Amino acid sequence: MTKIALIGFGVVGQAFAETIRDKKAMLKEKYGLKAEIVAIAGRSKGSIYDPEGLDLELLLRTFGETGTLESYPRGKKGLTSLETITETGADLIVEVTITNVETGEPALSHVKAALSNGKHVVTSNKGPAALAYKELKALADQHHVQYRIESTVLSGTPAINFASENLAGHKLYGVKGIINGTTNYILTKMEQGEKYEDVLKEAQELGYAEADPTADVEGWDAVAKIMILGNALLGGELKVEEVERKGITCITPEDIMAAKSKGERIKLIAEAYVEEGIVKAKVSPERVHLSDPLAGVSGTLNALTVMTDGLLEVTVIGGGAGGVGTAHGLLSDILAIHRTKS
Amino acid sequence: MTKIALIGFGVVGQAFAETIRDKKAMLKEKYGLKAEIVAIAGRSKGSIYDPEGLDLELLLRTFGETGTLESYPRGKKGLTSLETITETGADLIVEVTITNVETGEPALSHVKAALSNGKHVVTSNKGPAALAYKELKALADQHHVQYRIESTVLSGTPAINFASENLAGHKLYGVKGIINGTTNYILTKMEQGEKYEDVLKEAQELGYAEADPTADVEGWDAVAKIMILGNALLGGELKVEEVERKGITCITPEDIMAAKSKGERIKLIAEAYVEEGIVKAKVSPERVHLSDPLAGVSGTLNALTVMTDGLLEVTVIGGGAGGVGTAHGLLSDILAIHRTKS
Numbered sequence A, B: 001m002t003k004i005a006l007i008g009f010g011v012v013g014q015a016f017a018e019t020i021r022d023k024k025a026m027l028k029e030k031y032g033l034k035a036e037i038v039a040i041a042g043r044s045k046g047s048i049y050d051p052e053g054l055d056l057e058l059l060l061r062t063f064g065e066t067g068t069l070e071s072y073p074r075g076k077k078g079l080t081s082l083e084t085i086t087e088t089g090a091d092l093i094v095e096v097t098i099t100n101v102e103t104g105e106p107a108l109s110h111v112k113a114a115l116s117n118g119k120h121v122v123t124s125n126k127g128p129a130a131l132a133y134k135e136l137k138a139l140a141d142q143h144h145v146q147y148r149i150e151s152t153v154l155s156g157t158p159a160i161n162f163a164s165e166n167l168a169g170h171k172l173y174g175v176k177g178i179i180n181g182t183t184n185y186i187l188t189k190m191e192q193g194e195k196y197e198d199v200l201k202e203a204q205e206l207g208y209a210e211a212d213p214t215a216d217v218e219g220w221d222a223v224a225k226i227m228i229l230g231n232a233l234l235g236g237e238l239k240v241e242e243v244e245r246k247g248i249t250c251i252t253p254e255d256i257m258a259a260k261s262k263g264e265r266i267k268l269i270a271e272a273y274v275e276e277g278i279v280k281a282k283v284s285p286e287r288v289h290l291s292d293p294l295a296g297v298s299g300t301l302n303a304l305t306v307m308t309d310g311l312l313e314v315t316v317i318g319g320g321a322g323g324v325g326t327a328h329g330l331l332s333d334i335l336a337i338h339r340t341k342s
Helices: A011-031 A056-066 A081-086 A107-116 A126-142 A160-166 A181-191 A196-205 A220-234 A253-260 A323-340 B011-031 B056-066 B081-086 B107-116 B126-142 B160-166 B181-191 B196-206 B220-234 B253-260 B323-340
Strands: A002-007 A035-041 A047-049 A092-095 A120-123 A172-178 A264-275 A278-289 A301-308 A312-319 B002-007 B035-041 B047-049 B092-095 B120-123 B172-178 B264-275 B278-289 B301-308 B312-319
Touching: A002 A011, A002 A081, A002 A323, A011 A035, A011 A056, A011 A323, A035 A081, A047 A081, A081 A107, A092 A107, A092 A323, A107 A120, A107 A126, A120 A126, A120 A323, A126 A220, A160 A220, A160 A301, A160 A323, A160 B160, A160 B323, A172 A220, A181 A196, A181 A253, A181 A264, A181 A301, A220 A264, A220 A278, A253 A264, A323 B160, A323 B323, B002 B011, B002 B081, B002 B323, B011 B035, B011 B056, B011 B323, B035 B081, B047 B081, B081 B107, B092 B107, B092 B323, B107 B120, B107 B126, B120 B126, B120 B323, B126 B220, B160 B220, B160 B301, B160 B323, B172 B220, B181 B196, B181 B253, B181 B264, B181 B301, B220 B264, B220 B278, B253 B264
Parallel strands: A002 A035, A002 A092, A092 A120, B002 B035, B002 B092, B092 B120
Antiparallel strands: A035 A047, A172 A264, A172 A301, A264 A278, A301 A312, A312 B312, B035 B047, B172 B264, B172 B301, B264 B278, B301 B312
């Protein structure tokens, strides 16, 4: 049995719990995975622990009614996140707290505590992966457990595992892609003749963009994700200040029309590559020819092109956000761990 | 150590041997895989077996000079393909003989012999996978070995493992894609104003199309591949006569222009889906809107869209033919077996 402790109970955490509730029988039958969530800790939602495994149907109902995990009628309450990681007998930690790409905290401490205690970590949290991938991977190796980050970029759309496992055996020269859905939505709409300000407002109303859109439109979100890709896939140790960054706020309708007249589209492209043995990365709006698969990536879709010696360019296109997609990315990582267990 | 016997020594077999020669040190260092090709059997090129492992540098040189495997100065010669499978102590068989989608032979017998003797099979051969996937998978399970077929569709571009492993945990509703490069090349060129007959001739000169183009342009190649996808990913047992099939010979420049005027492209789409619990499949030219990632797949590129409950649609785009790409698909399967070993 795989005993899971879930750290973080926002949109992704709740979607993950729902996914396990709905797919528990299938996971056992199809993959031989007996998955039990034994503990959950939320930042403002309390915590709950039952060594026998939580009844997720009941838990999601009582949480839905009260907004706190501690309304669950059984089990132990009041553990901190760190206690939930180290003292619940869980052998796999799903870390889905809110991303902080400046300090990585509190996720960084969570991941370190888990790995140091010999527990696998599966996470969608960009902070630790962007800031400390190499260190965390080494810590995982040292303790013979896995640190898996499929959901940190492109949510559940395969990216990390795609490049490192599906394409195992290839030499990777670099990756480039459209890894921020908000800006791609804005650029797609601007191509249809809408103005930047109007589209941004619309995106905010639809929930695609934050009230403060800086992280997306200035490229900071893409920077964090390309750091993860460069570090995890190319072996880099990128620092945020080393990533060239240009957002989309400078793009005018005229730029877009000029590109269109040449059979091109403007996309916010994030790229990581190896130059003279050093991993480099940049994020900037670029003209992409219509014959490039990235040109066909519209709206909030994300995409990643992997450049290899065996296949030249291979591209994955899919959704890049959302609780259900991210939850499935977490689940695919859990199943990958399950497959590699002896 | 993984002892490999290679059955078939045409374009793919030679590219595979070259890939192992070039990547042997990397495979050991990066993945801990000690891969040795201990035997090779070709239909018209003789056979060679050395229990200590073949010196691939030497083998490829002597083969290049003489056209026969038996000019290798050491080892045992004259084994048949079946003897090479069963009597060389290989624990993994790479089957890359020429595809026959009517009988599956001789590959079908090769695969059965290997699995029955407790040897993993990694193959690019479409015949056995299209005709007998379920039976071969059951045979593999029974003998606690793996039957891996990543390279049978989209050559080395992840498709089978993408859908079954990267997207593990998802419910798959169906797959659709552009899985024949020749017809996609012809349709792409026709969009640029060229005539079917002219493009076909050009494709034949470039080596993209066979002298007898029927298998490609009438959709038979796509039928075999969609049968594999439907059977391996959706659990079907499709027979060739159950697959609706329409080729591209009926497509006129007018059809293509009419589509273009509506923001659409005509693509030969292969699709497998589940209807009332039954797996069905069809191959036919369809209008694809430019907002669909499949519309952006140009020239000889292939693509596959997987429809799932967790992510809606996820698409992979990449090369679909060629020795080096296919060899890397075979290698990725070997590494997947290596990862799942206890």
